Amino acid sequence: MKYFKNRIIKLKLVVLFFMLSVGAQINSQEVERPFILVKNSDRTEILNKIKTKTWAKEIYENLKTRTDLQVVKFNQNPKDYIKNLPFNWSEGQKNNFPPFYKTDHVENGKHRNLDNATDKEWEPAEKLITYLQIALDCGYLYYITQDEKYAYMASSILYSFVKSVQKSKLSNWHGRGGWLFPYDGFREVRVIGYRVPLIYDFIATYLKKEGNAFDIIQNKKVVFPVDELQKVCKTYADITINYGQTGSNHPVLEAPSLVYNALAMDDEKEREKLLSYFLSESTKNQDALPVMAKNYQNQGDIWPETSQYLNHSTEILGKLLLVINRYNPSLKLGAQYPNILFALPRLDDLVYPNNEIIRWGDGHRRQHGSYQAYENAYVLAKMDNLTFLQNKFAPLLIKAMESGKYSRKSIEALFWYDDDIYGNSKKIELPRTDRVYHAGIVLQRNISTTNNPKDGLMGFVGGAHMVHGHAEGMNIELYGEGQVLGVDHGRKKYGKDLHENYSRIFAAHNTVIVNGSSQGEGGWVNLGINSVKVISMEPKVREAGVSPNHSFSQTSFLDDKGDKAEATQERTLGLIRTSPTTGYYVDVFRSKSKLPNEYHDYLYHNIGDKLVFENKDLKLKKTPNRYMKNANSEWIHNKKYRNPGWHFFKKVKSSNTYNKDVKATFNIKKLKGNDVFMKLYIPGFKNRTYTKVKAPITFESPEPYDKKPTPTLVIRNKGEAWQNPFVVVFEPYNSSEKPTIQSVSKIEQDGIYKGLIIKSKTPNEELIQYVITQSKNQVFQNDAIYFKGSYAVITLHKDKTLQSVYVGEGQELTYKKKNFEIDKKQNTLFVDFTKK
Structure with a gap:
């Protein structure tokens, strides 16, 4: 009995050993290449598409035409063709492959990443990228045609790359830099590292049947060293895993190199391990x-x-x-x-x-x-x-x-x-309102029934901290007459004085600067700010509006970075359409600081030729030093800035204290088609001064304003600007029209601002509109109106009969003893008296 038991045990062990052996053989078998972008099993279908589909035939023929030109050049003299790679022969050893020229960028004696590299500095990289792309194109054509002339050329370029790249030493900049971009390994894996494994994947079958590559040192065909290629691909994957920053877009931008180089590994365990750094395993340098x-x-x-x-x-x-x-x-x-x-x-x-x-x-x-x-x-x-x-x-x-x-x-x-x-x-129907939550953005749009983009109205309030965000405060943009008129400055080249000390700090934005000291602090490159918060808005995000002609948002912002602003702010932006072709914006910005001797500056940038004040008694004089206090403050790249950035303003002209209502117009007269204007109606308050300046160019503006300074208005309020906030009505129009707004006057209660009376003459009718804009749960009351809430618009015909009543957010509204039922859940209301 014992004998049989031992025989059974031995038999089981033999079976188990056989199964393990077979399993090991199966696991060790290489998956047939290519398989990164496409598989051999796909080829028949691809050939059929080329044969039967016009678009597929065009892709193939364009690829073949441009690649065949290179193949001809290569076959005429392979050595001369390959020697045009960016080899640094002065550093090479005799009878050996030299290293490539490195791509580097130096500013003020310091090595920088390649964001601002010159064309000359980029030359070696551009040449190398061009050759690698030609090799990859050859790889595509070898897969499609099975013609080995393409594989031979691809392998010859790849062979030279593998031999020469290994002659460079990996830099240790920021822990692990590149081979060829020693101070920007992040960019090397993005523009070079991902191409290498793809070339290999497409020509691997050719290489493994001892397909040749041309060696320019030996001047003959040689067997391709696949093991060296594997080391290069593994190194590029390793650079990605061990170099760079997390919590930004860097891991995403490096991920193609990681994934493609992982998939280039012939050893399955190695392949799956490297691939896991994308699929599941984060490192300190790679999400x-x-x-x-x-x-x-x-x-x-x-x-x-x-x-x-x-x-x-x-x-x-x-x-x-x-x-x-x-x-x-x-x-x-x-x-x-x-x-x-x-x-x-x-x-x-x-x-x-x-x-x-x-x-x-x-x-x-x-x-x-x-x-x-x-x-x-x-x-x-x-x-x-x-x-x-x-x-x-x-x-x-x-x-x-x-x-x-x-x-x-x-x-x-x-x-x-x-x-x-x-x-x-x-x-595609775009919603009336939308949010970009991480950017603090609250967007309003009103597309005209004319469906003409020039008749559309749209604006947003926003501001928040993020990677590549700006310290912009509570910023707005405004649209009109087919253009973004009230503009955010944008950006050009990173690392420059303009970018660091203007583009991405407060003065480049349509915001309020407090005590001349609003700034970012902490977070990404020390530009941290708080997020703009929504107090209320109508319509709600991506929902239908209660009125076709009205929308609004009320937002808040805490300006507490650094130690000299310490301000609480609130902004109400109303969009009011008065006809299919006309409308205006109401902007109410409240700001107050905890600090003594406070002052607040309201900034508004508009593309155009000039800003013109209509008030003849508003005298402006040159004040070149008004914004220069921090012009020479310490600046440390990506760490410390010359806040708030308004020392970039030129041709600065300011008024003395001026308490009256102000009218001003931004003239935009060099666009194709009609001249365009943005007219501003600004109710007067005490302790106000007005300044106009030429701010830097607004990038990506319509021609020619992408090359012209940006006219900008600055309104300064000495003391708090909360009970009597900054209030501006904006109306865009063009030269074939007239501005519809006839007058704007403020509504006050006990010396405190509560809203506006706006009289308009539209193409269709004359209107009188009471626009009540106050903080949430506040009350306004006079002989005709009682309103508890944030935002309401009462519209009257010329004869003062009611046309409509809109409540964007509120609890109670009475007009001339008529009480209106407000939706208690939504706190909104719209009644159109023109429709029975």
Whole structure:
């Protein structure tokens, strides 16, 4: 009996050993390449697309035409062709590959990243990138055609790269820099590191059957050293894992290099380990996907930076989800992270009627979403059976294709897309109000029934701290006559005096500076500010409004960075349409400081030729030193600034104290088409002085204002500006029209500002409007009106009969003894007396 038991045990051990051996053999088997962007099993379908689809044929033929030109040049003299790579022969050893020239940028004797590198400094990198891209194009064509002439050229370029890059020593700048960009490894992995593994993936089958590469040192064909290539790819993955910062867009921008170099590993364990640093394991220098995905917790959340970074980051993540999902479909990354995909078109919700993007921080005006990214998301949604996402992206893609805004041109389109997009194009209706929560932005828009972008009205209040954010306070932008008129300055080159000491601090924004000392402090590069908070708004975010002609927001801000402002602020921005082609904005900014001897400066920048005051008794004189106190203060790059930045103002002219109402106009007379104007109506208060200046250029303005100084108004209030706040009514119009507003007068109660009476003459009628703007739960009462709440507009016909009553936020309203029932849940009301 014991004998049989021993035999059974031995038999089990043999079976177990056999199973383990077979399993080990299976695990050690290499997955057939390519598989990073595409697989061999996809090739038949791709060839069929080239044969049957016009767009696919064009992509292929364009790729082949430009690449064949290079192949001809290479075959004529491989040695001369390869020697044009940026080799630094002076540092090479005889009969050996030299290192490449390094790409470096020095300012004031210090090594800097390559943001502001000159064209000459970039030359070696540009040449290297060009060669690597040619090699990658050859890799694509080898995969499609199986013609080894493409693989030979790609392997020859890649061989020289592998040999020479290893001749450089990895820098230790910030812990781990690059090989070729010793002081900007972050950029090296972004522009060079990700291409190398892709080239290898496409020509790996050629290399592993002892396909040759041309060696310019030996002047002959040689066997490609795959083991050295593996070391290079692993190093680029390692740079990403161990270099850079977390909590920003850096991990996203480096992620393609990490993922592609991980997938280039032939050893499966090595491949999966490196890939885990993207999929699951964060390091002190690299956030993994679960950490990055926390920025998309709710449907509609966006990457918490400025426009160009948030869009680019989401597009990269969406593409990598698709790449890895194709590599391992069981991961179902689309299903795991649907909110990343949902965020892709979000930026196009944040556009003015002329399709320019609202601007905050370092953001750009024209950084729209990528339709290719939308199609990547559609393909991934289809893979993971996410119908709601397919239904979201299909109409956007179909509409873009029908309108000619999008056509497939990339190699990924050839590899990944087909004609199978079902759905109908739909008219995209943008909401009346919206929020960008991480930027503190509260947006209002009113699209005219004329559907003419020039008749649209839109503005926003915003301000918050983030990576690439600005210390801007509670800032606004205003739109009119087809242009962003009340503008945020934007940005140009990083690290420059203008950028650090103006563009990204208070004076470049339409805000209020307190005691000449408002500033950022702490946080990212010491630009930390508090977030603008919503007190109330109507319509609520992305909801229908109670009135077609009215909306408003009331926000608050705490200006307490540094120790010389210490201010509480509140801003009410009302948008009032008076006809399909006319309307105006009401801006009420309250500000008070805890400190003695307080003063507050209201800044407003408008594109244009000049600012003209209509008050003949408002005398201005040159005051060149008015804003120069901090012009020579200490400046330390990314740490300490010359706050608040208004020393950049030129041609400064100021008034003495002036207490009367003021009218002023920004003239914009060099645009194509009609001249445009922004007229300001400013109720007078005590202790006010007025200054006009030429501020620096506003970037991305319409020509020629992208090259002209920006006319800017500064209103100073000595003492608190809370009970009697800054109040400005803005009306945009053009030269074929007249301004509709006839008069603006303030409403006061016991010497305290409560609102405005605005008389207008529109193309259709004459109006009288009582606009009550007070803090929440405050009460205004006179002989005709009782109102408890923040914001109300009572509109009368010329004969003083009621046309409409609007309450954006309030609890009680009585007009001439008529009590109006306000919705107790929403605290809103709209009654149109012209409709029975």
